[in-house]
Amino acid sequence: xxxxxxxxxxxxxxxxxxxxxxxxxxxxxxxxxxxxxxxxxxxxxxxxxxxxxxxxxxxxxxxxxxxxxxxxxxxxxxxxxxxxxxxxxxxxxxxxxxxxxxxxxxxxxxxxxxxxxxxxxxxxxxxxxxxxxxxxxxxxxxxxxxxxxxxxxxxx
Amino acid sequence: xxxxxxxxxxxxxxxxxxxxxxxxxxxxxxxxxxxxxxxxxxxxxxxxxxxxxxxxxxxxxxxxxxxxxxxxxxxxxxxxxxxxxxxxxxxxxxxxxxxxxxxxxxxxxxxxxxxxxxxxxxxxxxxxxxxxxxxxxxxxxxxxxxxxxxxxxxxxxxxxxxxxxxxxxxxxxxxxxxxxxxxxxxxxxxxxxxxxxxxxxxxxxxxxxxxxxxxxxxxxxxxxxxxxxxxxxxxxxxxxxxxxxxxxxxxxxxxxxxxxxxxxxxxxxxxxxxxxxxxxxxxxxxxxxxxxxxxxxxxxxxxxxxxxxxxxxxxxxxxxxxxxxxxxxxxxxxxxxxxxxxxxxxxxxxxxxxxxxxxxxxxxxxxxxxxxxxxxxxxxxxxxxxxxxxxxxxxxxxxxxxxxxxxxxxxxxxxxxxxxxxxxxxxxxxxxxxxxxxxxxxxxxxxxxxxxxxxxxxxxxxxxxxxxxxxxxxxxxxxxxxxxxxxxxxxxxxxxxxxxxxxxxxxxxxxxxxxxxxxxxxxxxxxxxxxxxxxxxxxxxxxxxxxxxxxxxxxxxxxxxxxxxxxxxxxxxxxxxxxxxxxxxxxx
Numbered sequence: 001x002x003x004x005x006x007x008x009x010x011x012x013x014x015x016x017x018x019x020x021x022x023x024x025x026x027x028x029x030x031x032x033x034x035x036x037x038x039x040x041x042x043x044x045x046x047x048x049x050x051x052x053x054x055x056x057x058x059x060x061x062x063x064x065x066x067x068x069x070x071x072x073x074x075x076x077x078x079x080x081x082x083x084x085x086x087x088x089x090x091x092x093x094x095x096x097x098x099x100x101x102x103x104x105x106x107x108x109x110x111x112x113x114x115x116x117x118x119x120x121x122x123x124x125x126x127x128x129x130x131x132x133x134x135x136x137x138x139x140x141x142x143x144x145x146x147x148x149x150x151x152x153x154x155x156x
Numbered sequence: 157x158x159x160x161x162x163x164x165x166x167x168x169x170x171x172x173x174x175x176x177x178x179x180x181x182x183x184x185x186x187x188x189x190x191x192x193x194x195x196x197x198x199x200x201x202x203x204x205x206x207x208x209x210x211x212x213x214x215x216x217x218x219x220x221x222x223x224x225x226x227x228x229x230x231x232x233x234x235x236x237x238x239x240x241x242x243x244x245x246x247x248x249x250x251x252x253x254x255x256x257x258x259x260x261x262x263x264x265x266x267x268x269x270x271x272x273x274x275x276x277x278x279x280x281x282x283x284x285x286x287x288x289x290x291x292x293x294x295x296x297x298x299x300x301x302x303x304x305x306x307x308x309x310x311x312x313x314x315x316x317x318x319x320x321x322x323x324x325x326x327x328x329x330x331x332x333x334x335x336x337x338x339x340x341x342x343x344x345x346x347x348x349x350x351x352x353x354x355x356x357x358x359x360x361x362x363x364x365x366x367x368x369x370x371x372x373x374x375x376x377x378x379x380x381x382x383x384x385x386x387x388x389x390x391x392x393x394x395x396x397x398x399x400x401x402x403x404x405x406x407x408x409x410x411x412x413x414x415x416x417x418x419x420x421x422x423x424x425x426x427x428x429x430x431x432x433x434x435x436x437x438x439x440x441x442x443x444x445x446x447x448x449x450x451x452x453x454x455x456x457x458x459x460x461x462x463x464x465x466x467x468x469x470x471x472x473x474x475x476x477x478x479x480x481x482x483x484x485x486x487x488x489x490x491x492x493x494x495x496x497x498x499x500x501x502x503x504x505x506x507x508x509x510x511x512x513x514x515x516x517x518x519x520x521x522x523x524x525x526x527x528x529x530x531x532x533x534x535x536x537x538x539x540x541x542x543x544x545x546x547x548x549x550x551x552x553x554x555x556x557x558x559x560x561x562x563x564x565x566x567x568x569x570x571x572x573x574x575x576x577x578x579x580x581x582x583x584x585x586x587x588x589x590x591x592x593x594x595x596x597x598x599x600x601x602x603x604x605x606x607x608x609x610x611x612x613x614x615x616x617x618x619x620x621x622x623x624x625x626x627x628x629x630x631x632x633x634x635x636x637x638x639x640x641x642x643x644x645x646x647x648x649x650x651x652x653x654x655x656x657x658x659x660x661x662x663x664x665x666x667x668x669x670x671x672x673x674x675x676x677x678x679x680x681x682x683x684x685x686x687x688x689x690x691x692x693x694x695x696x697x698x699x700x701x702x703x704x705x706x707x708x709x710x711x712x713x714x715x716x717x718x719x720x721x722x723x724x725x726x727x728x729x730x731x732x733x734x735x736x737x738x739x740x741x742x743x744x
Binding site: 010019023026060064067073 | 281285286306344345346347467468469473
């Protein structure tokens with residue numbers, strides 16, 4: 001199943017998120033990630049929704065029906081080649097400082113806090129795949145807790 | 157002024173005359189103010205669902221008059237609002253503009269599970285075009301105007317305003333000013349484009365000119381944009397046959413020589429076969445519902461598709477279009493008509509083919525209608541509808557319920573009056589007819605209105621006889637009683653080996669029921685009494701109930717089985733119906 005990102009600009013009103021998530025549920029999708037933030041324009045929110053669908057027609061339908069909502073100002077699908085998809089993860093690791101050091105330079109992370117000799121809280125930013133790769137390399141055994149924001153995206 | 161006054165002031169400014177509804181705790185202030193103002197005609201339904209269908213009837217029937225009105229229904233919070241749900245969802249499916257105003261518990265107790273509290277906005281959101289909950293008296297007037305604007309523009313639909321009780325009573329600030337004339341709703345995300353663009357029009361004309369086997373679809377959008385007359389002139393100009401969707405019926409006269417009747421699951425042979433053979437479909441204001449298309453993979457495989465539709469999200473939803481015109485049907489036809497590039501060709505071979513399709517069931521149907529009786533000498537619905545059509549010359553307004561009789565009404569009444577056919581299409585809500593007919597009659601008081609139901613659907617909202625009695629509404633009511641839920645029975649006959657699970661139905665004495673409501677009644681069992689009974693109802697001043705005892709084994713054909721393609725169209729009864737095991741359901 002292809003991963004899709006849909007970008008929507010919506011009015012910052014109560015219930016808009018509800019309306020959008022209800023449509024996605026009605027269309028029988030499980031939301032992969034959903035992020036909402038303020039946009040450059042006061043009163044307008046920016047929403048990035050990712051879901052999995054291989055059929056382009058079905059994605060076009062979701063876009064069309066989202067666009068129909070009175071509170072939705074514009075919607076489009078962002079394809080991976082022409083946009084940046086990024087997310088941030090906060091990870092608590094039980095790992096030796098020296099081992100962590102070996103990841104430096106290869107992954108974009110920042111140590112937020114070192115709680116003890118081997119407990120570190122870090123912030124990793126990048127594409128979903130990059131963060132997944134980092135976590136894979138660290139190894140499940142070292143991960144105490146993870147919080148990920150979900151994808152936000154922008155056209156090139 | 158306070159919230160309730162501003163609400164009613166705005167409705168008045170929107171030229172609302174009728175309010176359909178039912179009072180209760182959370183809407184009492186509005187009712188009280190309505191009584192004080194005396195500016196509205198209040199129609200009390202006996203159940204909120206009835207009020208919603210009355211509002212629908214008013215909206216739909218008044219659409220084609222010089223004074224279109226938006227149907228407004230009012231209910232209290234909680235159960236009152238929840239009883240509106242079916243009517244709102246139905247209006248949403250059928251693109252009917254409507255305003256539903258529900259009282260809500262006071263803002264201070266919202267979300268505390270207060271008495272008669274329901275999350276109306278949450279429930280209504282996916283089944284309405286828009287929902288509002290004004291949280292200050294100053295927002296009420298603006299909300300009503302915006303709601304009416306949203307409901308009636310673009311593709312119509314129901315809009316819900318959930319108004320907390322304290323806001324109804326809240327006083328607007330001293331500096332509150334609102335000018336309805338100058339008001340323009342600020343809706344940056346609301347788009348509709350009534351005027352067609354030049355390029356697709358040009359492409360459409362090219363396709364039409366070179367097509368050998370074109371077919372026009374007349375959808376609900378033709379009625380909604382009041383384009384019936386224009387469509388008739390257009391088809392005559394280009395000599396292209398036209399088939400109607402369920403909601404497109406009555407946009408042009410049913411017996412127009414270029415009209416092939418209704419398409420789809422129970423559509424005519426000529427309409428459905430023409431779709432199979434066509435090389436071009438020109439779809440006007442429709443959404444290619446599954447009852448219209450059957451199996452999509454097999455649908456109109458040889459045809460290019462021009463889709464004219466005001467709702468952009470309907471284009472390419474079910475059927476891939478060749479040329480998409482996202483615009484109002486009337487304006488599109490107007491532009492097409494005026495274009496000198498458009499040619500008219502006789503297309504004799506196409507018409508020969510269509511005329512041969514017309515012969516397929518013609519004799520069988522003619523005979524059935526003429527004989528008019530089926531098993532056990534019971535009446536056939538199609539015969540009754542045909543005779544009603546003949547007596548009324550096809551000029552009356554018909555509000556059908558949902559089921560087998562509805563398809564009979566769609567097929568065998570010879571509609572001559574523009575926008576004279578009403579019912580529940582997309583949602584298929586049984587029980588819609590009686591209340592909807594009340595709204596239709598109030599919108600078009602000078603025309604005769606027939607509410608036609610089966611025995612099942614009639615009993616779903618027969619409490620609205622109370623409204624008819626109280627308001628002395630002149631609706632002629634026909635019950636086609638076959639002792640079964642006829643459409644389901646037909647499916648059981650065809651696909652479930654004739655096991656009639658949950659379809660036989662013992663009805664009350666409709667004569668006594670009518671008598672209780674003071675409405676004249678006549679029961680008809682013999683063919684020779686059909687026409688005199690219809691004439692009696694016509695002569696009767698005010699409402700009258702006619703009950704016809706019908707043959708339960710009658711079927712509506714052709715039929716495309718659910719999920720089947722047009723190639724699977726059944727034009728004959730697949731096997732003789734089994735002898736009924738369950739006799740208790742036979743009409744009393």
